[in-house]
Amino acid sequence: MRNMKMHFAAIQRCLLVQQCMGTSSVNVFTSVRKLASATSTCLKVCIVGAGPAGFYTAQHLLKSRTDVQVDLYERLPVPFGLVRFGVAPDHPEVKNVINTFTQTAQHDRCSFYGNVNVGKDVSVQELQQAYHAVVLSYGAEGNRKMGVTGEDLAGVYSAKDFVGWYNGLPCNKQLQPDLSCETVVILGQGNVALDVARVLLSPLDILKTDITQSALQALEASKVRRVLVVGRRGPLQVACTIKFLREMLNLPDTRTEMLASDFEGISDTLKDLPRPRKRLTELMLKAVKEAKEETDARKRWGFRFLRSPVEVLAGPDGARAAAIRLAVNKLEGSGDAARAVTTGQVEDVECGMIISSIGYKSLPIDSSVPFDLKRAILPNNLGRVQDTSGLYCSGWVKRGPTGVIATTMNDSFDTARTLLQDMESGVLDLSVSKAGSGAISALLGSRGVRVVSFPEWEKINTEEVRRGEVNGKPREKLLDVKEMLSVAWS
Structure with a gap:
């Protein structure tokens, strides 16, 4: 009976938040399903950055335990980070890892929230209040x-910037x-x-994959x-x-x-x-x-x-x-x-x-988070951010911008293991109930920030593939954030 009440309350929260933020009914039921699966006692983890480091961290957490709920927050409306914007267009095979990331994002205990600028739309401290653990995996944009x-x-x-230009990173389109x-x-x-x-x-025939048409x-x-x-x-x-x-x-x-x-x-x-x-x-x-x-x-x-x-x-x-x-x-x-x-x-x-x-080089994300300006990383011990509790890091912001995607995978798995060790040892207090995405979504809604869900990203994906076919390419990326949002919310 208690679980039924919890599920009903989750549904009510989801419907209220989605109504305020104007999301379609299809996504309401997707969110209801995921919220309902997360209502039992579980470790609620927020990951900031939906690139390789973020997805690999999420993947390991979800595979290791069935009582972990993961939410990925991303500044852009689109996921995958450097796999989308950093891998050269003549290396399409490297981008096949997106298939694995998509499976992770569609997991019952995982949700994607795009178009959320952490440090501006919501603070790291607010995320820490809503989650048992926060993992910073936002890469190196400097x-x-x-x-x-x-x-x-x-x-x-x-x-x-040059790589961003030919790979369709919105800030480099000009x-x-x-x-x-x-x-x-x-x-x-x-x-x-x-x-x-x-x-x-x-x-040019070697490059004609997902390189932008303007670059081509x-x-x-x-x-x-x-x-x-x-x-x-x-x-x-x-x-x-x-x-x-x-x-x-x-x-x-x-x-x-x-x-x-x-x-x-x-x-x-x-x-x-x-x-x-x-x-x-x-x-x-x-x-x-x-x-x-x-x-x-x-x-x-x-x-x-x-x-x-x-x-x-x-x-x-x-x-x-x-x-x-x-x-x-x-x-x-x-x-x-x-x-x-x-x-x-x-x-x-x-x-x-x-x-x-x-x-x-990585940049500071929030004044509340320690940052080593000289090394341009978050000071950490095995992924635990220095002088904080419940705050972790993975990927380039953890170790610096070195290595290939496989290096990031292993590094992110290490951070996930550290987090799980803290869960098992009691360093992370699971006896305290955390609101997770329900609290953050309501907060973002009150600030006029509308998120992009994973099904909404898939609408962008479908449109990019359609445009690519017109030019004889597998994909033609949308270069403007406003256009991305228009397609996502259509």
């Missing part, structure tokens, strides 16, 4: 600056990069840098024929993986442009290298050797090692980048611990575009 004169000139972009130059310099030698280089040089048209008119990928250290410290390097070396109609002098003595070190580093280095050495035999390709790319940016040089108009001045470095130490030290020499490289791929 750019690391080069810190050199001229980096604000036209023609200088962050890799984050970027309109000028691709009328022949040479592009990319600063940084990680996988993101190679993603950008590959997109700039790839044949800009790349079709592009005059870029040469890309230099610059790093401050040497070949033995290059940060990309062998898969990404091999893709660059196999690009059609593109030859490598390496400096043989950068590889002097490198062959002698191979026997002492760990296997992954050895294979990567052998592939670069092979590319240097074969580069001499390639003559017919129209496009070129190559690494430039032991170089650091000193200044972006303007053209005659004083407003647009025309070259970059690089300091010539030498290495002190060896291996991953080797440090780049300037020699006092500089060289200028003419280029019409410079893309900085030196890293993302």
